[in-house]
Amino acid sequence: MKKTIFAALLSLGALNLHAVLNEDVEVPYVPFEIKMGKHFDLVQANCLTCHSFGYILNQGKQSRSFWKEKVEKMVDAFKAPITDEDQSLITDYLAEQYGNGQP
């Protein structure tokens, strides 16, 4: 999980467009308040490899089929190695914690 990112020294960047930019700077970690719930451990193990919790909770409340599609998209389009069983349990977690009551 690389959180570091490099950034220019601001003052130098503004003064000199050819400033040598060679420092690693960390992108801050933001503690998004994710809801705890059944199978949260699987979300932690499978989803955090690619994105923060913010990426989940800022999708808004969604239907179960929406979450099912999202999990499938992570596997089909983004090639995340999530087992079939974990996919369905993660969908359960998402529908329960971030669902809108729709199937």
Place this chain on the structure above:
Amino acid sequence: MKRRSFLKGALAGAGVTALGPEAFAAGQPVDNRKISSIPFPQKRPMITYSDRPPLLESPRYVFAHPVTPNDMFFVRWHMPDIPTHIDLGTFRIKVNGLVERELSLSVDQLKHDFEPVEVYAVLQCGGNSRSAFKPTAGGIQWGSGAMGCARWKGVRLRDILERAGLKKEAEWVGFNGSETAAYYETPNFVRELHLEEIGDHVIVAYEMNGEDLPYLNGYPVRLVIPGTYSDSWVKMLSNLTVTSDYQHLFFMDKAYRIPDNDCECQKPGEHVPTKPITKMNVKSFIGYPTNGETLYHNSYTTIRGVAFDYGAGIKAVMLSFDDGKTWQEATLGDDLGRYAFRAFTYDFKPKKYGKQTIMAKAINRAGEEQPLAKDIKWNHGGYKFNGIDVVTVEVV
């Protein structure tokens, strides 16, 4: 049991379903989201949706000005791994594929071996204002600050392609940036442009508002395609590949697409043929005052905002203080070019106490004007929202 839970679900959605298809429309985007207390590199604190990949939104007040400061400019990446270090000594932009001469250009060469050009252009996420859509559309629930306008300096893409020399069969150019996925098999965030789309206005930019590009906005170089949504403005551009055939790509074939019909709309759950989002539609946004502010009775306040479109140019911005019954013409600011934010101002003297709404509507030179939010029809990705902006203030 199954039937019961289905009914429960149906009931929860009754607010929209009972009203028929026209209810699958839009309201106002979520506004006044909390600004994070955690600033990102080279940025002031912004509305923060994700730290990895970084997703940052500008608060409303930023749009009281026609040029968006680099340290408040929105950020949206797709992949988790953004290089932690760029060494300009070794960084190269490669041009290959169907060319006479493969190129490997340093940023210094871009700056010195080509004619520099500058353009003011609006960069806007296709999903900007997505939170306006009801029911909730898929994707990050952006307010309206996933946009900004900067003065971009760089090199015409055409000049670079000319230097490489296109072979006769050349038709498409694929653009790849340096961000990478966590898994080797994940497709890169590659975009393609047909040669016909590459006019003189498309540039490879190395400066933004007179400074190096901020790291999170694509340092050291990014593609700038004025008039189009930002999903095609590849950041940290590292490779251009010229091909004869269109390469099928996830981010062009699956993501960032809208229904291919007149209303660019669909019902939730309905699958329809789609097309890529490309040209931006006409839009305006009030930067000052913001929602919930207090204005004084009989005392002038200058309302400020910005308007833009795909490049036809803004003809007028109209404001309404009576829920759209009558419209007053705002004063337009300097014309920074057809792809830029056009600032507008209006001196407003509130005549009644209590809640006061201010609406803004832009009209472009092609005669296209912003619709009311309620007249915007739903699409699955919540793309291209351009509803008339509404701000509510309190007059005391």
